[in-house]
Amino acid sequence: MTALLACDGLTRRFGGLTAVSGVSLEFELGQVHAVIGTNGAGKSTLINMLSGELPSSAGMVTLEGRDIIDWPQPKRARAGIGRSYQRTTIFPEFSVFENCRLSAQAAHARPWAVWEPAATCRASGPIARAALEAAGLADMAERTAGSLSHGGKRQLEIAMCLATEPKVLLLDEPLAGMGAEETDRMLELLARLKQGHAILLVEHDMDAVFRIADRITVMVNGEVIASDAPAAIRTNRDVQIAYLGGH
Numbered sequence: 001m002t003a004l005l006a007c008d009g010l011t012r013r014f015g016g017l018t019a020v021s022g023v024s025l026e027f028e029l030g031q032v033h034a035v036i037g038t039n040g041a042g043k044s045t046l047i048n049m050l051s052g053e054l055p056s057s058a059g060m061v062t063l064e065g066r067d068i069i070d071w072p073q074p075k076r077a078r079a080g081i082g083r084s085y086q087r088t089t090i091f092p093e094f095s096v097f098e099n100c101r102l103s104a105q106a107a108h109a110r111p112w113a114v115w116e117p118a119a120t121c122r123a124s125g126p127i128a129r130a131a132l133e134a135a136g137l138a139d140m141a142e143r144t145a146g147s148l149s150h151g152g153k154r155q156l157e158i159a160m161c162l163a164t165e166p167k168v169l170l171l172d173e174p175l176a177g178m179g180a181e182e183t184d185r186m187l188e189l190l191a192r193l194k195q196g197h198a199i200l201l202v203e204h205d206m207d208a209v210f211r212i213a214d215r216i217t218v219m220v221n222g223e224v225i226a227s228d229a230p231a232a233i234r235t236n237r238d239v240q241i242a243y244l245g246g247h
Contacts, residue, residue, distance in 0.1 A: 092146030
């Protein structure tokens with residue numbers, strides 16, 4: 001299977017500190033690829049480099065075989081790399097639908113239509129509604145975004161990401177702060193979304209990771225110490241010692 005997104009030798013240095021060191025990974029269509037590690041392991045830095053929000057110090061990033069290491073974040077987003085963040089990034093005073101439509105309009109900018117009301121945009125509306133349907137929020141489209149539950153807001157963030165029509169989803173702790181029921185709904189959503197996307201999932205909820213991931217990569221101090229199927233990661237001695245609490 002050909003990787004949609006891949007990195008080779010990806011490295012990021014901040015002065016004398018190497019936050020990510022020589023990471024080489026592939027993210028394939030139809031897979032949830034989880035990246036785990038303790039705080040400071042380099043997970044978010046890795047996502048920031050893959051999305052183009054942070055330049056790399058060395059290494060290569062490819063999207064569908066194309067070298068995109070010099071592409072800025074907006075160009076990568078338009079080419080199919082979508083991401084969510086650790087902190088909620090919705091517009092709470094707008095409706096759920098308007099949040100998604102803004103994302104769709106950002107991905108399909110029409111600067112010449114400056115005098116055209118946003119509500120009449122024929123492109124962004126259908127895309128936004130399709131994203132809400134995919135994220136399981138179609139029946140909440142007219143609700144104020146700020147009135148959603150915590151889990152609903154995280155679903156909306158994914159819907160906003162889907163409204164940019166990505167091929168790759170980079171999800172940074174989408175389960176943070178969720179209860180058991182909300183976690184179950186999010187995992188069901190990810191299972192559906194992986195059918196048409198490659199998904200990188202950074203997450204601290206190990207039970208959820210082992211339930212949903214097709215592949216798990218473990219990072220320690222900016223380096224990959226293991227990358228394998230969940231069953232192999234669970235029994236990996238180095239992983240047990242470094243992260244999962246083995247002795």
